[in-house]
Structure formats: C-alpha cells, structure tokens
Amino acid sequence: MKNHILLVDGMAILFRAFHATAYRNYFMVNSKGMPTNGLHGFIRHLAAAVDHFEPTHVAACWDMGSKTFRSEMLDTYKGNREAPPVELIPQFDAVKQVAAGYGIPNIGLKGYEADDCIGTLACLYAEEGHHVTVLTGDQDMLQLVRPNVDIAIMRKGEGNYEVFQENSFFEQKGLTPAQIIDMKGLMGDSSDNYPGVKGIGEKTAIKLLTQYATIDQLLENLEELPNGVRKKIESDLDNLHLSRKLAAIHCEVPISCSLEDAKWEVDEKQKQAMLEEFELMKLSRLLRPADSVTN
Known part of the structure; x- marks a missing residue:
C-alpha cells in the first residue's frame, strides 16, 4: 500500500482553533489556570483530518520564533501583526506536547517558518513516491502542489476542506x-x-x-x-x-523526519497521560486508530 503522509501546519490549526471560540471571549481553563480552548480545537481538527484523509503517517511542523531568514531580508516582514492573545501564549508549547502525546513528531528549525519545513518534507516524501497531503489554512502553500503533493485548505467548520491537486489546479x-x-x-x-x-x-x-x-x-x-x-x-x-x-517557500531546510517516526500509531497510555495532564479527557474517544498500541 502506498504511504499517505499528512503534514500538519500546526500553528495554522492552533490559531484557527483558538479564535473559533475566543471571539466570544470563551476560554476553557483547567484547574491549573491554563487556557485550553486552542488545544481542545487542535485535537478536534486533527481528528477530523485523520478521519477524512486516512493517513498512514502524520507529522506536524511549527514556527520556531519570529526571526527568520525572511525577517533578515525585510525587517518589517510580518511586522504588522498584533501580539498573540495572552490566553494563547501558554498553548504554544503545550500544543506540541499534545501532538507528541499522539505520537506525532514535531518539526521546526529556528530561522525558518513552518511553511519551509512543510515544503522540504513534502518534496522529500513525494520524490520517494509517497502521497503527501498538507493540512493548512494558508493559501501560500498552494505553490507546493505537484505530483504526489496535495494541499488541503481548511474551510469553515471541522472536516471541511478544499483540496488542490496537480491535475485540477489550473482549473481551480x-x-x-x-x-x-x-x-x-x-x-x-x-x-x-x-x-x-x-x-x-x-x-x-x-x-x-x-x-x-x-x-x-x-x-x-x-x-x-x-x-x-x-x-x-x-x-x-x-x-x-x-x-x-x-x-517562495524554501524547500531545502536541513531537517528530516523518518517514516518510522511519523507512522500514525497511537499509544493509548501515552495519549491518556497527556489528556489527563491538560484535563482534556472529554476528547479521549477521538483519534483511536484500529492499530492503536495498548502496551
């Protein structure tokens, strides 16, 4: 069976998940005083995508700070963006722990954006003959469409995507x-x-x-x-x-992620421990593939 790798634009999903509830000033807060609505939404979006695309492998890519080679080229690059809401800041690191709890490798490198890491991995996997789907809300990613690489743009709601593929891209x-x-x-x-x-x-x-x-x-x-x-x-x-x-997305970032590391296989004990830590147990029924590891 051909491998199908889902590359997740982590920040895009986290921000979307956060603002879906934050605009009503509604924040889930656990007993430690930590807002968790972004984490909650991230899991739900991830679960919907896994159910929809049925990947064999999953990896998440992240921005690693605001300074990149682009900000060195133009010091005002992304300079018009407001600081993230204080309720979202503690969820930046926590969401990577959430991904790791599902056995998803977190990929990122200082000096580059998540887009560049996604582009690099997508090209590498596609050249090896694997099928790649990039999950994002960023239209800039459309430049990555090529043989074996599809871009799934998230639309309103969970599990709703506009998928761009090489054979139909020009028509779209x-x-x-x-x-x-x-x-x-x-x-x-x-x-x-x-x-x-x-x-x-x-x-x-x-x-x-x-x-x-x-x-x-x-x-x-x-x-x-x-x-x-x-x-x-x-x-x-x-x-x-x-x-x-x-x-232009830079597709030669010095990163790697083996297929073994990215294999979609959930360790239930690891997952449950993570959900308990962040008090997200209501979501325990989600993301339970048939080949879950029960240990």
Missing part, C-alpha cells in the same frame, strides 16, 4: 502552482507585510502572468505593456524582486 486557480510565487511577487501580501509592486493587485497580476507566464518573461517584454502598468513595474523593481523571494 487559473494559474500553475509555480505562478503563485510570481503572483505574490507582483501584488505583495498585506498579511505578511511585504509590498509587491505598488498599484498592482491580484486581478492585474493574474492577467500579466496569464499572458507572460513568469516575472522574468514579463520583464523581458515591458515595452509591450500599457504605459501605466509598465511605469509601476519599472519604478518598483527592487520590491518586485524582493517580494518574489519572500513569497
């Missing part, structure tokens, strides 16, 4: 996965706080890439563009090149 997005990088280079990204070309939005970026395929070919044919568009690009070339570099 009107671009190739590689063109997602160039689109972000042209239009920038207000969420990650990098500029792109001032005055060029998504609609114009897609139109230009539909005609010229890549930024490089676009630049070789600037004289063909309408004066307004050409002048915008010519006056913002530095930001164009910088934004394209910032948008």
Whole structure:
C-alpha cells in the first residue's frame, strides 16, 4: 500500500482553533489556570483530518520564533501583526506536547517558518513516491502542489476542506502552482507585510502572468505593456524582486523526519497521560486508530 503522509501546519490549526471560540471571549481553563480552548480545537481538527484523509503517517511542523531568514531580508516582514492573545501564549508549547502525546513528531528549525519545513518534507516524501497531503489554512502553500503533493485548505467548520491537486489546479486557480510565487511577487501580501509592486493587485497580476507566464518573461517584454502598468513595474523593481523571494517557500531546510517516526500509531497510555495532564479527557474517544498500541 502506498504511504499517505499528512503534514500538519500546526500553528495554522492552533490559531484557527483558538479564535473559533475566543471571539466570544470563551476560554476553557483547567484547574491549573491554563487556557485550553486552542488545544481542545487542535485535537478536534486533527481528528477530523485523520478521519477524512486516512493517513498512514502524520507529522506536524511549527514556527520556531519570529526571526527568520525572511525577517533578515525585510525587517518589517510580518511586522504588522498584533501580539498573540495572552490566553494563547501558554498553548504554544503545550500544543506540541499534545501532538507528541499522539505520537506525532514535531518539526521546526529556528530561522525558518513552518511553511519551509512543510515544503522540504513534502518534496522529500513525494520524490520517494509517497502521497503527501498538507493540512493548512494558508493559501501560500498552494505553490507546493505537484505530483504526489496535495494541499488541503481548511474551510469553515471541522472536516471541511478544499483540496488542490496537480491535475485540477489550473482549473481551480487559473494559474500553475509555480505562478503563485510570481503572483505574490507582483501584488505583495498585506498579511505578511511585504509590498509587491505598488498599484498592482491580484486581478492585474493574474492577467500579466496569464499572458507572460513568469516575472522574468514579463520583464523581458515591458515595452509591450500599457504605459501605466509598465511605469509601476519599472519604478518598483527592487520590491518586485524582493517580494518574489519572500513569497517562495524554501524547500531545502536541513531537517528530516523518518517514516518510522511519523507512522500514525497511537499509544493509548501515552495519549491518556497527556489528556489527563491538560484535563482534556472529554476528547479521549477521538483519534483511536484500529492499530492503536495498548502496551
């Protein structure tokens, strides 16, 4: 049977789980005074994904601090983001303990984002012939779609996904996965706080890439563009090149995760101990694969 590896964008799920309840100022707090609504939601989202995609292996990737090679390239990168809510901060480390309680390896490396770790592992596993599904809420991940790599974007509710695959990607997005990088280079990204070309939005970026395929070919044919568009690009070339570099997921991070470590196999005693520690026993019925280890 072909291995199916689920790569989990840990922070994306944790933030989604937290804000799903926090917007009502509702926080689950255990007897130690620790908020656990993010942990609770993380487990529920993870359980829904495992049930839906039926992976043979699972690994979770995480950001390891705010300083990365991108923030060295642009000191204002992601600088517009608010500090995380105080109720969420203690759950950053706890959620990794939750993942470990289910036997899921936690992958991350300082200087890189979770996206880069996911991209690296996805490419490695796909090249070895395995099927990879990336679970995320981040549209930037769409550039990773390729043979053997699907991107599952979480939609509202649990177990609701829009899955992007190589054979149908162009029909869904009107671009190739590689063109997602160039689109972000042209239009920038207000969420990650990098500029792109001032005055060029998504609609114009897609139109230009539909005609010229890549930024490089676009630049070789600037004289063909309408004066307004050409002048915008010519006056913002530095930001164009910088934004394209910032948008590209780095798929050569010096990390590894063996299939043996990532095998989806829950040790019930380990799981129960973790759930008891964080007082999440109401969720004990979730994530119980048929081949659970009972020891």
